[in-house]
Amino acid sequence: MSERPRSFYILSAVFGLFLLFLYGPTLTIGILSFQGPQGGLTFPMRGTSLHWFRDLFEEQAVGDIWGSFRRSFALGLMVMVTTVVVSVMGGLAFRKKFKGSGILFQLVVASLVIPSILISLGVGLMFSQGGLGVHWATSGFGSQLTWTLPFGLLIMFAIFNRFDPAFEEAARDQGASPWQTLRHVVLPIIAPSLIGVALFGFTLSYDEFARTLLTSGSYNTLPLEIYGMTTNVTTPVIFALGTLTTVFSFAIIGVFLLTLRLTQRRQAKAGSDAGKGV
Amino acid sequence: MAALSKANILKSNNLTGWLLAAPLALVLALFLILPICLIVVVSFWQATEFSIIPAFSFENYEFLFGSSVTYTVFLNTFKYAAITWAITLVIGFTIAYYLAFHIRSQTWQTVFFLLCTVPFWTSNIIRMISWIPFLGRNGIANSALLSWGVIDEPLEWLLFSDFAVILAFVHLYTLFMVVPIFNTMMRIDRSLLEAANDAGATGFQTLTNVIIPLCKPGIMIGSIFVLTLVMGDFITVRLMSGSQSANVGRLISNDIALLQYPSASATAVILLITVLLMISALLRLVDIRKEL
Numbered sequence: 049m050s051e052r053p054r055s056f057y058i059l060s061a062v063f064g065l066f067l068l069f070l071y072g073p074t075l076t077i078g079i080l081s082f083q084g085p086q087g088g089l090t091f092p093m094r095g096t097s098l099h100w101f102r103d104l105f106e107e108q109a110v111g112d113i114w115g116s117f118r119r120s121f122a123l124g125l126m127v128m129v130t131t132v133v134v135s136v137m138g139g140l141a142f143r144k145k146f147k148g149s150g151i152l153f154q155l156v157v158a159s160l161v162i163p164s165i166l167i168s169l170g171v172g173l174m175f176s177q178g179g180l181g182v183h184w185a186t187s188g189f190g191s192q193l194t195w196t197l198p199f200g201l202l203i204m205f206a207i208f209n210r211f212d213p214a215f216e217e218a219a220r221d222q223g224a225s226p227w228q229t230l231r232h233v234v235l236p237i238i239a240p241s242l243i244g245v246a247l248f249g250f251t252l253s254y255d256e257f258a259r260t261l262l263t264s265g266s267y268n269t270l271p272l273e274i275y276g277m278t279t280n281v282t283t284p285v286i287f288a289l290g291t292l293t294t295v296f297s298f299a300i301i302g303v304f305l306l307t308l309r310l311t312q313r314r315q316a317k318a319g320s321d322a323g324k325g326v
Numbered sequence: 327m328a329a330l331s332k333a334n335i336l337k338s339n340n341l342t343g344w345l346l347a348a349p350l351a352l353v354l355a356l357f358l359i360l361p362i363c364l365i366v367v368v369s370f371w372q373a374t375e376f377s378i379i380p381a382f383s384f385e386n387y388e389f390l391f392g393s394s395v396t397y398t399v400f401l402n403t404f405k406y407a408a409i410t411w412a413i414t415l416v417i418g419f420t421i422a423y424y425l426a427f428h429i430r431s432q433t434w435q436t437v438f439f440l441l442c443t444v445p446f447w448t449s450n451i452i453r454m455i456s457w458i459p460f461l462g463r464n465g466i467a468n469s470a471l472l473s474w475g476v477i478d479e480p481l482e483w484l485l486f487s488d489f490a491v492i493l494a495f496v497h498l499y500t501l502f503m504v505v506p507i508f509n510t511m512m513r514i515d516r517s518l519l520e521a522a523n524d525a526g527a528t529g530f531q532t533l534t535n536v537i538i539p540l541c542k543p544g545i546m547i548g549s550i551f552v553l554t555l556v557m558g559d560f561i562t563v564r565l566m567s568g569s570q571s572a573n574v575g576r577l578i579s580n581d582i583a584l585l586q587y588p589s590a591s592a593t594a595v596i597l598l599i600t601v602l603l604m605i606s607a608l609l610r611l612v613d614i615r616k617e618l
Contacts, residue, residue: 053529055428055529056428059420059423059424059428060424060428062420062421062424063421063424063425063438066417066421066442066500067441067442069497070441070442070445070497071445072460073453073456073457073459073460073497074445074448074452074453074456076456076459076460076466077452077455077456077459080459089458089459089462090458090459090462090464090465090466091459091464091465091466091469133349134349134350134353135350137346137347137348137349137350138346138347138349138350140346141342141343141344141345141346141347141350142343142347144339144340144342144343144346145339145343146339146340146342146343146344146347147340147343148344149343149347152347152350152351152354155351155354155358155359156350156354157609158358158602159354159358160554161550161554161601161602161605162358162362162554162558162598162601163554163557163558163559163575163594163597163598163601164558165558165560165575165578165579165594166361166362166365166558166594166597166598167357167358167361169361169365169578169582169587169590169591169594170360170361170362170364170365171357171361173361173364173365173368173587173591174360174361174364177364190353190356190357191357191361193353193357194353194354194357194358197350197353197354201350247447248447251447251448252447254449255447255448255449255450257449257450257451257561258558258560258561261579262582271449271451274449274451274452274455275451275561278451278455278565286455287455287456287459290449290452290455290456293448293449293452294448294449294452297447297448297449298444298448300447301444301447305440
């Protein structure tokens with residue numbers, strides 16, 4: 049291995065500072081959420097305690113946090129499942145180069161770049177003017193999909209760009225029907241990447257704020273609840289909540305990444321049986 | 327005969343293609359096209375204090391273009407977008423360059439890359455709030471600067487200022503630059519760099535003559551993300567400026583809070599046109615589907 053150039057050490061330092069910049073603030077509120085009961089929003093720490101975490105569990109103190117958490121979690125799962133299914137179907141569709149696929153793709157890109165407040169406003173108006181009433185599980189669900197589906201679909205494009213069609217041809221040559229090819233060849237091969245799509249679907253929904261603002265109705269999701277707290281809560285209880293949801297997000301990301309590794313390993317182990325005979 | 331079966335295959339490709347794409351098309355039709363059309367329609371409506379009335383009037387647009395606030399706010403939005411874009415580009419490129427060309431072990435490359443992307447999957451609002459203890463009047467930055475003797479009294483402009491807004495934007499959105507630029511860098515054929523080296527190029531010349539031109543698609547995609555996110559933002563500006571600064575998104579959300587949907591819609595239409603013009607200009611320079 050050759051000698052590292054000097055630029056390597058400079059850039060390493062820059063990268064270290066960047067990581068500090070990314071994670072420093074989050075760590076800070078993590079520490080501050082253990083403030084003593086008399087403590088404020090900044091240092092110094094006035095003792096350490098679990099006081100503010102305990103506050104979170106007393107519903108009257110800070111609004112309906114647990115209800116909003118349950119709703120966000122349920123909505124995240126709904127969006128996740130829908131995103132995976134619709135993105136896989138969409139990814140398969142775009143391989144067919146059907147008529148009109150160009151326009152549909154432009155719509156997908158538009159969905160990604162249109163400011164989220166427009167979706168929020170438009171969907172909110174549509175449901176309230178249409179007399180349906182806004183609700184997180186209907187209008188909120190739909191407007192979040194306009195954000196998660198483009199990501200899911202772009203990941204699917206990336207997956208299929210690297211997909212070797214020889215596998216499908218081989219299956220077809222052996223007499224597999226299109227459905228059998230999909231079920232026993234294509235899906236198992238792309239399965240690990242679908243975990244990535246699921247991760248995007250869940251976390252983007254769980255943390256989404258702008259698109260749910262005007263579409264969730266009278267029951268808040270967790271980001272909306274936290275946003276409400278920023279205007280009227282001036283104690284470290286908001287840091288305690290921030291820390292808890294961040295830990296939850298990290299746990300979710302960890303679970304997804306672990307599952308990804310496990311499926312990849314299983315795939316590698318099963319590997320190719322070429323030449324082993326039947 | 328051959329031509330006929332080819333036509334049949336094309337036809338069946340069209341059919342299965344559309345069947346598979348139907349759910350996607352349905353979601354986009356219901357929650358993207360229809361709402362945007364509705365916004366355009368409502369932007370011509372009129373409003374009283376309590377309700378909105380269907381009409382066809384240019385009142386909202388006349389008011390919008392007649393008010394000097396509109397121009398100031400749009401200018402401010404462009405200012406945020408331009409500054410954030412420049413900073414995230416420089417930082418994002420540097421980080422991507424380090425990961426792609428200086429980290430040799432693939433495991434470490436993956437680990438570092440994940441470290442850069444994990445915050446994307448956590449809550450933006452919490453990441454904004456977490457600057458408060460750092461930037462506040464008695465925050466970490468001020469205490470540190472005071473104790474080092476750099477300043478005599480706390481800086482007031484750290485929190486609730488344009489500085490805080492830009493800082494938060496950079497904090498939130500730099501990874502949208504890192505990921506696409508890193509992606510294009512990883513596709514650069516390493517033998518090109520060796521060739522540049524053999525031809526006697528310095529590291530800096532290789533950077534400006536080989537790497538940067540080849541990274542253009544990644545830079546474009548990153549720029550599209552950062553620009554649209556900043557242009558459409560309303561929450562970062564509100565939280566980080568302490569309601570002291572405004573951008574277009576806040577103009578819209580203020581109208582919404584006052585139930586002035588028609589005027590909110592008119593502003594939204596103008597914002598949409600602005601963003602789409604910017605993006606279509608950028609998209610001329612890159613083919614997204616090829617770059618994935």
